[in-house]
Amino acid sequence: xxxxxAQVAPGGGRxxxxxxxxxxxxxxxxxxxxxxxxxxxxxxxxVFVVSPFVQAAYYSLTDWSGFTSxxxxxxxxxxxxxxxxxxxxxxxxxxxxxxxxxxxxxxxxALIFATLVTIGGPSSGAIRGLRNASFYRVxxxxxxxxxxxVIGLIWAQVYDPNIGILNGLLTGIGLDQFEAFAWxxxxxxxxxxxMFVIVWSLIGFYMVxxxxxxxxxxxxxxxxxxxxxxxxxxxxxTITIPLIRDNIQTAYIxxxxxxxxxxxxxxxxxxxxxxxxxxLVMSQQLFTTAFTKGQFGYACAMGVxxxxxxxxxxxxxxLVSRLTGGSNEVAE
Amino acid sequence: xxIQSKPLxxxxxxxxxxxxxxxxxxxxxxxxxxxxxxxxATGGATxxxxxxxxxxxxxxxxVDAVIFKGGYGIDYATFAGKQVEKAQAGSTVDVTAxxxxxxxxQPRFVAGDPPDVIDNxxxxxIGINTIRDQLEDLTSVVEAENYEGKVIKDTLYPGVIEPGxxxxxxxxxxYVLTVYAMWYSASLFEANGWTVPKTWDEMLDLGxxxxxxxxxxxxxxxxxxxxxxxMTISSAIKEGGDEVRLALGNLEPxxxxxxxxxxxxxxxxxxxxxxxMKPGGAGTQFTAAQAQWSNTExxxxxxxxxxxxxxxxxxxxxxxxxxxxxxxxxxxxxxLPWEALHSTAGxxxxxxxxAKNAAGGKEFLRAMLSQEAAVNFAKSTFSSTIVKDTxxxxxxGSTALVSQVAMLDAAGSDVFxxxxxxxxxxxxxQLVVWxxxxxxxxxxxxxxxxxxxxxxxxxxxxxxxxxxxx
Numbered sequence: 001x002x003x004x005x006a007q008v009a010p011g012g013g014r015x016x017x018x019x020x021x022x023x024x025x026x027x028x029x030x031x032x033x034x035x036x037x038x039x040x041x042x043x044x045x046x047v048f049v050v051s052p053f054v055q056a057a058y059y060s061l062t063d064w065s066g067f068t069s070x071x072x073x074x075x076x077x078x079x080x081x082x083x084x085x086x087x088x089x090x091x092x093x094x095x096x097x098x099x100x101x102x103x104x105x106x107x108x109x110a111l112i113f114a115t116l117v118t119i120g121g122p123s124s125g126a127i128r129g130l131r132n133a134s135f136y137r138v139x140x141x142x143x144x145x146x147x148x149x150v151i152g153l154i155w156a157q158v159y160d161p162n163i164g165i166l167n168g169l170l171t172g173i174g175l176d177q178f179e180a181f182a183w184x185x186x187x188x189x190x191x192x193x194x195m196f197v198i199v200w201s202l203i204g205f206y207m208v209x210x211x212x213x214x215x216x217x218x219x220x221x222x223x224x225x226x227x228x229x230x231x232x233x234x235x236x237x238t239i240t241i242p243l244i245r246d247n248i249q250t251a252y253i254x255x256x257x258x259x260x261x262x263x264x265x266x267x268x269x270x271x272x273x274x275x276x277x278x279x280l281v282m283s284q285q286l287f288t289t290a291f292t293k294g295q296f297g298y299a300c301a302m303g304v305x306x307x308x309x310x311x312x313x314x315x316x317x318x319l320v321s322r323l324t325g326g327s328n329e330v331a332e
Numbered sequence: 333x334x335i336q337s338k339p340l341x342x343x344x345x346x347x348x349x350x351x352x353x354x355x356x357x358x359x360x361x362x363x364x365x366x367x368x369x370x371x372x373a374t375g376g377a378t379x380x381x382x383x384x385x386x387x388x389x390x391x392x393x394x395v396d397a398v399i400f401k402g403g404y405g406i407d408y409a410t411f412a413g414k415q416v417e418k419a420q421a422g423s424t425v426d427v428t429a430x431x432x433x434x435x436x437x438q439p440r441f442v443a444g445d446p447p448d449v450i451d452n453x454x455x456x457x458i459g460i461n462t463i464r465d466q467l468e469d470l471t472s473v474v475e476a477e478n479y480e481g482k483v484i485k486d487t488l489y490p491g492v493i494e495p496g497x498x499x500x501x502x503x504x505x506x507y508v509l510t511v512y513a514m515w516y517s518a519s520l521f522e523a524n525g526w527t528v529p530k531t532w533d534e535m536l537d538l539g540x541x542x543x544x545x546x547x548x549x550x551x552x553x554x555x556x557x558x559x560x561x562x563m564t565i566s567s568a569i570k571e572g573g574d575e576v577r578l579a580l581g582n583l584e585p586x587x588x589x590x591x592x593x594x595x596x597x598x599x600x601x602x603x604x605x606x607x608x609m610k611p612g613g614a615g616t617q618f619t620a621a622q623a624q625w626s627n628t629e630x631x632x633x634x635x636x637x638x639x640x641x642x643x644x645x646x647x648x649x650x651x652x653x654x655x656x657x658x659x660x661x662x663x664x665x666x667x668l669p670w671e672a673l674h675s676t677a678g679x680x681x682x683x684x685x686x687a688k689n690a691a692g693g694k695e696f697l698r699a700m701l702s703q704e705a706a707v708n709f710a711k712s713t714f715s716s717t718i719v720k721d722t723x724x725x726x727x728x729g730s731t732a733l734v735s736q737v738a739m740l741d742a743a744g745s746d747v748f749x750x751x752x753x754x755x756x757x758x759x760x761x762q763l764v765v766w767x768x769x770x771x772x773x774x775x776x777x778x779x780x781x782x783x784x785x786x787x788x789x790x791x792x793x794x795x796x797x798x799x800x801x802x
Contacts, residue, residue, distance in 0.1 A: 182615025
């Protein structure tokens, strides 16, 4: 593009910071730049993202069945119904539990592994990871390469009460109480079992993310810390974490959004919502309400609530980060 | 550009980026709920009505048929399409295979451009209650003559029109006859000298015998726990007659607490408490659980619909001789005999009123109901259609198919069915309750209260259209 030869703007530098744009500045180059980089994306965004928002929010105020062209406006009664719907409230509780537990566990474990393979090696010589670190890096990334639905189906077989490898191993070492034990069929174990699968499948990705971030920290800092007598744990807590704080924050939000959705994993492992609805999540309930029960208006109201919960989650993460002394609002 | 050297502007940009970062999840969540615009009504043009063209299908028109592609495939529909093309010279039938009926056809319904005929079936079918206002009355189809010159109504099994009739309007033609029964291996029963139990007490006795042989009496899979609901409702209806069926179907208060329903639940509970139910079902995928019955014979009886033979074809032991028997009655003095049968029809065919060629859609159904197409279906799928006399004595070599016909003959007019579970989409909620009950996690009182709560929730929701059952 011609923008590269930016000879259009007279002046420049700090002096122009407060000057308003004049008609003279609106050259073809500038306008074409704005159209390509601003107007087109904005239109795409409005058509494909904003308008469905508005549409869904409107539908949530109607009794639309999803299969008619007409619908009746019924105000907020869908929302009133939602807050009296024990099943939906249960699903909100489950989704929030996932959003609280999954990011902490996944990122915590990923961070430990990432530290081990980057700076957790011998305490003499250059800063490096454990022996065979690159091998572990590759291995840990494997689960992320497999599609989530396949992971769900594989683990459903692992957890099978009678032919599953898990019960096979447990009964093999003499724990007979796990004979035909239904991991996904008991209220106490269903949620932890599903959480384990999600954590297992995503640790590799966040590990790679953190490794990249840690590699970006100059080795001199670690060397200086080591000379000052800091051990591995001390280094991880006071050097690594503060320096990759922004990465952790971003990862936390991504992981939280995934946890609030969790639809694919649940569809494969607990398509029916689990024993006593103990693993039912909002997205599942929304899907059933829309397509099985034919209540799109009501389902849209659920979508709006899900959106608000997600929004709240992102907001809280930013706020906590800010209050605990985050350097900036977003990574610079 | 200069923007690089404007710290203030950059600050604003970052602030904007923060807002965007917060908005992205909002977008992801809300876009999952997209609808469409409005749509106009098209009645569908009609041609000349004649004896060979009873619905007035327009000459040389095209029929758009969307067929659910599941266990039965779509070859049978293509076969019927060819028949239409032959009978109505110059017309064409486009048969499209589809697995997610609700998701793929929803935009077409909203846009007012639905297909001419739909096989509304499978896990993702469109709830009939949602669209029944937009469907053609199919009475004219069954009153027409088939391709062999007989009035279609007279060629059908009894009780196949009722399940597709809602508030007096016959909108859904269920094509495949489904008989619900207790399925077992005739060879296994013979080898052990067991007989088919006719009451819940006999079930319990058989459980003890099976246990002595190192087997369980019953078993279940997590997605199919409600098969036991189907079975106990059948048992209760046989015990208490129409009264029970109507109370449940009309979502009456305390409908699950009536003596016949409680009798059936208690009968099942005794079996569970005695340990005759194979444990672990709540965590087992249902076809894996069914293989424990049909392949490894870990349990001996399984309540299911007639599709079970086709479903487990590749996982059935050699020489299994799958055979069906009616569900047990609560007492020997039941209102309906033990032979009474829960039989209904599945694979619901519908013709939308707004379809461009609704007459063509009906013509397609007329072809499907011809003797030739019905025999072709039975032969290729080992399942009976609602058309009578299409199964030869050897059942094309299928013991299950032969026993289905035998059970239907024995039942005579004592055939019943219900559809409130599917009609109001209750199965998902009920599965949860049944999984808990079957693994011994709740008693009869809890089961009853939980099922009643599901029923009451639907009954009390004014947004859900109710169908009165008679």
